[in-house]
Amino acid sequence: MTATTESQAQAVLIPTARRRGFWSSVRTLVRRAPLSAFWGVIAALIVAMAITAPAIAPYPPLKSDFRAMTKPPTEKHWMGTDQIGRDTLSRVIYGSRTSLTVALGAVLFGTTVGALWGLACGYFGGRFDMASQRLIEFLQSFPDLILAMAIAMALGGGMTTVIIAIAITRIPFGGRVIRSVVLSLKEMQYVEAARGIGAGHVRMMLRHILPQCVAPYLILATTHLGVAIVIEASLGFLGVGIPPPTPTWGNMLADSLNAGLVPPWWLVLFPGAAITITVLAFNLLGDGIRDLLDPRLRGSV
Amino acid sequence: MYSYIARRLVFGALTVIGVSIMVFVIMRVLPGDPLVAIFGPEGFTKLTDAQREGYLRELGLSDPLWLQYLHWVQDIVRGEFGHSFFRSESVADMLLRRGPLTAEIALLSVVLSWIVGIPVAIISALKPNTAADNTARFLSILFLAVPGFWIGMLIVLALLFWFGYRAPMTGASLFTDPWSNLQLVIGPAVVLGLGQAAYIARMGRSSLLEVIREDYVRTARAKGLNGRLVIAWHALPNALLPVITLSGVLMGLVLAGSIPVERAFATPGLGFAMFIAVNERDIFVMQNLVFLYAAVFVLLNIVIDLTIAFLDPRIRLR
Numbered sequence: 210m211t212a213t214t215e216s217q218a219q220a221v222l223i224p225t226a227r228r229r230g231f232w233s234s235v236r237t238l239v240r241r242a243p244l245s246a247f248w249g250v251i252a253a254l255i256v257a258m259a260i261t262a263p264a265i266a267p268y269p270p271l272k273s274d275f276r277a278m279t280k281p282p283t284e285k286h287w288m289g290t291d292q293i294g295r296d297t298l299s300r301v302i303y304g305s306r307t308s309l310t311v312a313l314g315a316v317l318f319g320t321t322v323g324a325l326w327g328l329a330c331g332y333f334g335g336r337f338d339m340a341s342q343r344l345i346e347f348l349q350s351f352p353d354l355i356l357a358m359a360i361a362m363a364l365g366g367g368m369t370t371v372i373i374a375i376a377i378t379r380i381p382f383g384g385r386v387i388r389s390v391v392l393s394l395k396e397m398q399y400v401e402a403a404r405g406i407g408a409g410h411v412r413m414m415l416r417h418i419l420p421q422c423v424a425p426y427l428i429l430a431t432t433h434l435g436v437a438i439v440i441e442a443s444l445g446f447l448g449v450g451i452p453p454p455t456p457t458w459g460n461m462l463a464d465s466l467n468a469g470l471v472p473p474w475w476l477v478l479f480p481g482a483a484i485t486i487t488v489l490a491f492n493l494l495g496d497g498i499r500d501l502l503d504p505r506l507r508g509s510v
Numbered sequence: 511m512y513s514y515i516a517r518r519l520v521f522g523a524l525t526v527i528g529v530s531i532m533v534f535v536i537m538r539v540l541p542g543d544p545l546v547a548i549f550g551p552e553g554f555t556k557l558t559d560a561q562r563e564g565y566l567r568e569l570g571l572s573d574p575l576w577l578q579y580l581h582w583v584q585d586i587v588r589g590e591f592g593h594s595f596f597r598s599e600s601v602a603d604m605l606l607r608r609g610p611l612t613a614e615i616a617l618l619s620v621v622l623s624w625i626v627g628i629p630v631a632i633i634s635a636l637k638p639n640t641a642a643d644n645t646a647r648f649l650s651i652l653f654l655a656v657p658g659f660w661i662g663m664l665i666v667l668a669l670l671f672w673f674g675y676r677a678p679m680t681g682a683s684l685f686t687d688p689w690s691n692l693q694l695v696i697g698p699a700v701v702l703g704l705g706q707a708a709y710i711a712r713m714g715r716s717s718l719l720e721v722i723r724e725d726y727v728r729t730a731r732a733k734g735l736n737g738r739l740v741i742a743w744h745a746l747p748n749a750l751l752p753v754i755t756l757s758g759v760l761m762g763l764v765l766a767g768s769i770p771v772e773r774a775f776a777t778p779g780l781g782f783a784m785f786i787a788v789n790e791r792d793i794f795v796m797q798n799l800v801f802l803y804a805a806v807f808v809l810l811n812i813v814i815d816l817t818i819a820f821l822d823p824r825i826r827l828r
Contacts, residue, residue: 347528351804352766355784359536359800362788439657443770446659448789462660466773474667481660488655 238497245497252490259305266299270456279468282475289475291461292468297475300456301483307457308487311372312437319376320430323383324422330384331391332414338388345381353378357440358449366452375440379433383426390425394418424502431495435488442484458484511826514819522812529804530586534579537797545571549791569794582797591798601798604783610683612772612779614691615698616764620757622703623710628753630707631714632741638719646711653708658701658767662774665697679776694778698771705767706760713756718749751822758814765803 239246258265267287268274274294282289288297330338348356360374394400395418403417444450445459453460458480465476545554545565557565565571570581585592591601630650634643669675677693721727722745730740772781780799787795819825 343524343528346525347532350525350529350808351532351800352762352807354766354769355800355803358769358784358788359533359796362791362793362796363536435655442657443659446770447773447785462663465663471670472663472667474671477660477663477667481657481663484660485652485656488657489652492651492655 234501238501242497242500245493245500248490248493249497251486252494255305255487255490256309258302259309262302262306266296266302268296268299270299270303271295271454279473281473288479289473291464291476297461297479300461301458301479303456304458304461304480304483305487307368307451307455308438308441308484311368311375311441311451312434314372315375315437315441316379316430316433318372319379320383320426320433322376323380323385324387324426324429326380327384327387328391328414328419328422331388331395332410332418341384345384348377349381351378353436354440354443357444358447361444361449366449368451368455371441371444371450374444375437378440379437382433383429386425386429387422390422391418394421428495428499428502431491431498434491434495438484438488438491511819514825515816518812518815518819522808525808526805529808530583530801531579533797533801533804534582537793537800538578539575586798586801591802592794601795604795605780605802608778608780608783611691611694611777612768612781614695615702615768615772615777615779616761618695618699619702619706619764620761622699623706623757623760626703627707627710628714628750630711631718631753632746634711634715635718635722636741643715647715650708650711653704654712656705657770658705659770659774661704662697662701662771665701666775677775677777680778697775698768698777698779701771702764702767706757706763709756709760709763710753714749714753717752718745721745721749724748747821751818754814754818754821758811761810762807765807 277290278294279292280290286296290296330341356378357374360377361370364370400417403413442459445457446463448463450459451457461480465472468476545562589602630646634646637643677697678690683691727740727745730744769781769784772779773785784799
């Protein structure tokens with residue numbers, strides 16, 4: 210694992226010859242990786258669904274219809290209803306909101322903290338770096354989900370707690386990767402030149418080293434979105450996620466097990482399919498972005 | 511080699527100590543008041559001051575934090591791992607009763623992941639960009655995205671729906687009742703195994719593709735060795751080294767993944783116990799189980815590292 214991240218970091222160092230605009234990048238993505246572009250569109254649709262949830266959901270997600278409880282899919286309720294008559298389709302649509310908010314929040318927060326920490330470690334080195342590496346090692350000794358469970362349980366349920374819990378599990382990855390990028394950047398001539406002119410620590414870090422870390426940072430963030438979504442769903446499924454009335458995909462799957470001895474199939478199938486399609490879309494989009502920003506990493510894990 | 515082993519073991523021991531401190535901080539210091547963690551914010555406000563005092567003293571929570579930590583370490587060293595707040599069963603008993611099932615699941619899933627993942631990797635790498643390769647890659651991308659517990663739920667549902675079959679609900683030992691035991695273990699093991707197999711196939715493919723391009727493989731071919739023998743004898747052993755390391759990293763996925771997957775299959779293993787502990791807010795059980803899982807993860811990775819060192823002459827002969 211370490212070996213691959215390190216070689217990734219090395220590879221990213223090749224300076225990009227010219228800066229591309231956003232639309233030109235999109236065009237390149239479509240031409241070079243049509244599959245990733247296709248899933249990118251799906252990802253965009255899911256984001257749009259989350260934003261416009263109140264407009265497109267056929268029913269309010271918390272409204273019970275007591276005349277239609279635990280009903281299989283019909284024309285009125287395309288994905289059926291749960292045991293207290295809430296519309297599954299609406300809840301799946303609203304679930305995308307929680308899922309994406311948590312995943313984006315956790316990844317941005319976790320990766321950013323990790324990246325800044327890694328930047329400081331790589332730049333200053335010495336004892337600070339040594340101590341930090343040990344700490345990161347301790348953090349990585351926990352399987353992701355177990356660490357997130359423990360933190361979420363200790364802090365009590367809620368959206369912020371879940372975001373923090375997942376973010377903490379993302380910190381080591383940001384720290385490791387950015388640190389090794391910075392370590393090799395430090396040896397580059399232009400950095401030495403800047404030091405020669407007499408640039409201070411802050412200017413060196415922010416003006417000269419940080420911009421080169423943007424590409425690996427983006428790659429990291431997109432590849433971890435999918436993981437964050439799965440962890441959020443698992444936490445919800447295990448009952449340590451965002452507390453019940455809020456519709457989340459994990460909560461819906463957990464609820465389906467409480468619907469009786471045999472969970473109704475529509476309550477299991479649709480939320481899980483939503484998780485899978487979302488994670489698939491973000492993973493493949495991430496692969497595409499990685500190939501685009503850094504062709505040398507094509508096909509690596 | 512010996513100094514390498516010694517260094518690895520010392521670092522491993524330090525890591526376990528660091529992990530125990532981290533668990534203690536998360537479970538005992540973060541919640542502020544442990545009683546809040548046990549009773550929940552609402553239940554906590556309903557307790558009288560005398561009750562709070564009583565509970566704290568009874569549970570040894572009124573001691574200073576460092577003393578509490580030392581008591582806990584003492585408990586671990588004695589192999590007791592403390593008691594559940596809600597049941598009479600000690601965590602050690604729970605481990606003995608439920609542990610074997612989860613261990614079996616983990617072991618079986620690793621074996622399955624190799625049986626499935628390696629052949630897929632070989633087929634993919636030997637015929638890159640063919641229909642077989644593309645199918646294999648698509649499947650592995652798919653299995654990287656599907657949450658294991660959801661597949662578990664679907665399997666349980668499908669078996670029930672079409673065959674009216676349901677795995678036994680109570681624990682069964684491998685030695686006294688192997689047939690029930692297998693029925694309990696096979697579902698979670700398949701789900702977790704497929705999840706790992708996706709990673710292994712992906713990593714194995716790229717690692718094999720790299721090795722095949724090496725000079726010594728070309729030499730083996732040039733001297734007229736049969737193509738399959740070249741792969742099996744020359745390319746594969748080197749290509750598998752990173753896959754073994756990956757398998758160690760994936761143990762985290764298995765250990766953590768077994769919690770929701772056991773919940774989905776209602777398997778009475780350790781993962782299910784963790785699910786119960788979390789929902790009962792049983793911080794004592796949780797604290798010990800989280801520590802154990804992390805310690806086992808660290809230990810397994812040491813074993814993997816030493817295996818790699820043994821298999822790789824570049825490290826062995828240093």
